[in-house]
Amino acid sequence: MKRRIMLVVAYDGTGYKGWQIQPEAVTIEGVLNKELSRLLKEDIHVIGASRTDSGVHAEGAVCVFDTEAFIPADKFSFALNQSLPADIRVLRSREVPPEFHPRREKCLKTYRYSIWNDTFELPTKRLYTYWLHGSLDADRMRTAAELLVGEHDFKSFSKDKPQMPESTVRRITSAEVLREGHQVDIYITGNGFLYNMVRIIAGTLIEVGQGKRDVSDIERIILARDRNQAGQTAPAKGLCLMGYSYEALMTD
């Protein structure tokens, strides 16, 4: 009998062309499919909860797959980590109901965007933060971030692409900006995110923090429903997918 197994996956996105499998590029999904298929001697195709772009990191990506293997559900992580490269780790594995689909279930999702704000880049932070020199006012960024919280049409904060989703309305439940020394972390939680949304929000908040924009610009940008009104798309390496909380799995 087939069981559906959920994996919580962390990765250093530096060396990968993002999550989604591609014929000619090394991707997280591709590596997981290959290692799972080899381990279980079945043809495994994971279903990811979402895709991350090339160079984006994760500490809590989620995917599921179906298997007939007799391995206890919580042991898939241990088995997989034996053969996965060091820049991908399965942090947890568990069984979920067979109808559980990680993209269709209601959930909240959290991202972190990390900035290193100092005169020079710090080598030991360079792979996981976006380096910005010059003044960056985290308090202004925090005030602007609060204006994003709620249900809004985030079309201005989404990269235009041929297939836009039917609705560009999303609900952000929290948006926080924390500074500790030279590091500024933006944490954003919501029920869904449009393409490049967190990186465009980060880029816009940065411009507020630099004094290039007013805090109140945020409201104007939301109302405009125009990508050109928002700030630049912040670089991929500062972004990390932190995790999901699924309503359907809340009772555990």
Next chain:
Amino acid sequence: MKRRIMLVVAYDGTGYKGWQIQPEAVTIEGVLNKELSRLLKEDIHVIGASRTDSGVHAEGAVCVFDTEAFIPADKFSFALNQSLPADIRVLRSREVPPEFHPRREKCLKTYRYSIWNDTFELPTKRLYTYWLHGSLDADRMRTAAELLVGEHDFKSFSKDKPQMPESTVRRITSAEVLREGHQVDIYITGNGFLYNMVRIIAGTLIEVGQGKRDVSDIERIILARDRNQAGQTAPAKGLCLMGYSYEALMTD
């Protein structure tokens, strides 16, 4: 007229065979000599405040060199960072008195040893922390660390090597252990450190935190003056040289 310039250097030690110049290996000192000589069109040999081993990181290494160049002292950092590889950055540059020698001047020096304590390694932390699964009691480690503070003979915490220094007495002025989530950071400040001393201290504190040793072992190990009594040498990648404070430069 020659001036003596001090550099504060940060580096990701992952790709380097340590600080000290070697004919056949890529080292921090070697790269700095090469880039300084190219920039200044003089034959530059930096004098480091200390050496770090292969794979050890730094956020505040120090070296000096003498030059006839007319560049303002604080601009050497900007000029050098144009051509240095991304894993080495000069954070600050300044002029110091011509007799200032970074190994002979009195100073305090701080190291950090970082541990990632979770069931699995986190990919985005793997290059800069030592991964340890299983229970690790940071409170026990903190109590043990406090026993290191003071002037002691640290021979037990030094790798035996052909040329041992005349005296193995050093003064540790503070030793702290901080846990934040899965990360445990050991900060140690002192007036000097023997070869591998911080890594052997970290390895010993880890064994205390794992319950393999009693807290009171620390006192016994210090008295024994025997490397075999202390714990294992913790891996290089968890270690970071944080910085120096020089008495002679304190008035600035």
